[in-house]
């Protein structure tokens with residue numbers, strides 16, 4: 803599934819369709835920032851050949867950053883980072899059994915030499931993965947840099963100063 807006609811520069815991959823409710827937050831933010839992306843279900847466990855194919859070809863296809871979300875025994879981000887040199891941002895999807903602690907620990911504890919930049923569990927992690935991807939792209943893309951600046955300014959302006967004591 804392609805977000806638009808432009809060449810995708812961010813790849814959002816996830817272990818299962820069930821991760822989409824979390825990972826769509828990353829997609830929405832990338833869209834707001836004008837960053838073309840692609841989405842795909844790729845599982846180290848269930849579709850290992852698809853994972854190899856995806857990670858081996860991503861850079862040549864123009865992908866610059868990969869956001870990988872998975873829950874439970876979340877090996878997808880680490881295995882992706884093992885195959886490609888592209889920056890991999892890992893999103894621990896909140897699991898039912900262990901509330902995402904399992905996802906978090908299996909993504910964050912990579913051995914030295916194969917980094918996965920690990921975000922927070924769930925929706926906050928997915929959003930911050932998109933913003934981190936934007937920060938990386940902004941280093942060499944003025945348009946992304948300008949979008950990111952506008953986004954952050956708006957975010958700051960939208961924080962009211964007074965406490966609503968009725969709430």
Ligand SMILES: Nc1c(C(=O)O)ncn1[C@@H]1O[C@H](COP(=O)(O)O)[C@@H](O)[C@H]1O
Nearest residue numbers: 817818820845846847872873876877878
């Ligand atoms: N952690 C992984 C991997 C992987 O790491 O390769 N593949 C699927 N999964 C995860 O299994 C969970 C349950 O998946 P189902 O809902 O399909 O049973 C999902 O959160 C998915 O990311």
